[in-house]
Amino acid sequence: MHGIYLVTDQTLCLGRPLASIVADAVRAGIACVQLREKTASTRKFLNQALALKPVLASAGIPLIINDRVDIALAAGADGVHLGQSDMPYDAARRLMGSNAIIGLSVETWADVEAAQNLDVAYLGVSPVFATPTKTDTRSPWGLDGLARIRAYSRHSLVAIGGLNAANAKEIIRAGADAVAVVSAICSAEDPFTAARNLVHCFDSSTDKET
Numbered sequence: 001m002h003g004i005y006l007v008t009d010q011t012l013c014l015g016r017p018l019a020s021i022v023a024d025a026v027r028a029g030i031a032c033v034q035l036r037e038k039t040a041s042t043r044k045f046l047n048q049a050l051a052l053k054p055v056l057a058s059a060g061i062p063l064i065i066n067d068r069v070d071i072a073l074a075a076g077a078d079g080v081h082l083g084q085s086d087m088p089y090d091a092a093r094r095l096m097g098s099n100a101i102i103g104l105s106v107e108t109w110a111d112v113e114a115a116q117n118l119d120v121a122y123l124g125v126s127p128v129f130a131t132p133t134k135t136d137t138r139s140p141w142g143l144d145g146l147a148r149i150r151a152y153s154r155h156s157l158v159a160i161g162g163l164n165a166a167n168a169k170e171i172i173r174a175g176a177d178a179v180a181v182v183s184a185i186c187s188a189e190d191p192f193t194a195a196r197n198l199v200h201c202f203d204s205s206t207d208k209e210t
């Protein structure tokens with residue numbers, strides 16, 4: 001996983017349709033979309049996934065479903081993002097198959113160590129900074145925690161929590177392979193420009209390293 005990773009939240013889209021925010025972000029060059037619907041009904045969640053799938057597939061961008069393996073399978077999504085209280089990795093892998101993208105949140109050092117034996121596509125370093133978007137979290141990792149995970153883990157790292165164009169560069173410098181955002185795009189006055197700024201930040205930071 002590499003680039004800007006949009007995690008959606010319909011409730012933070014300021015009344016705008018989720019599909020238009022995702023379309024803007026895709027046009028701006030983001031790398032991945034996670035459909036995260038914590039309050040929607042199963043049917044609404046599935047319909048959102050089915051609506052996004054062809055748009056993302058034609059842009060070559062993977063669709064990841066948060067929490068729900070059943071929705072991921074029903075929608076033909078590319079993968080699922082699992083937290084430490086969600087379906088265990090092994091069960092999700094059996095259901096989703098060997099080609100599915102499975103991401104896993106790490107909230108503690110024990111989670112990071114346990115993930116070393118799992119064939120996950122990436123670790124969601126969660127949260128890097130405290131954020132009002134998700135308050136039921138463990139202590140933030142901070143930049144030092146992110147750097148410590150980078151030094152130890154064999155996995156690709158997706159940083160999440162309180163990230164935006166102002167701090168994306170230091171996040172990448174600390175070792176993130178991808179920068180995941182909710183409010184920085186979903187709640188932006190102009191989601192296209194916000195996403196494009198994040199993509200530019202990411203591209204210019206990674207250019208400097210090569």
Ligand SMILES: Cc1ncc(COP(=O)(O)OP(=O)(O)O)c(N)n1
Nearest residue numbers: 081082083084105124126158160180
């Ligand atoms: C990329 C990414 N990283 C972490 C999370 C958080 O997942 P989880 O801990 O399961 O919390 P919820 O998102 O389900 O509230 C994530 N969604 N995406």
Ligand SMILES: Cc1ncsc1CCOP(=O)(O)O
Nearest residue numbers: 131133134161162181182183
């Ligand atoms: C889903 C999630 N997981 C850890 S923090 C978070 C929310 C991040 O939201 P924001 O980018 O608005 O801080």
Ligand SMILES: [Mg+2]
Nearest residue numbers: 067082083086
């Ligand atoms: Mg979860």
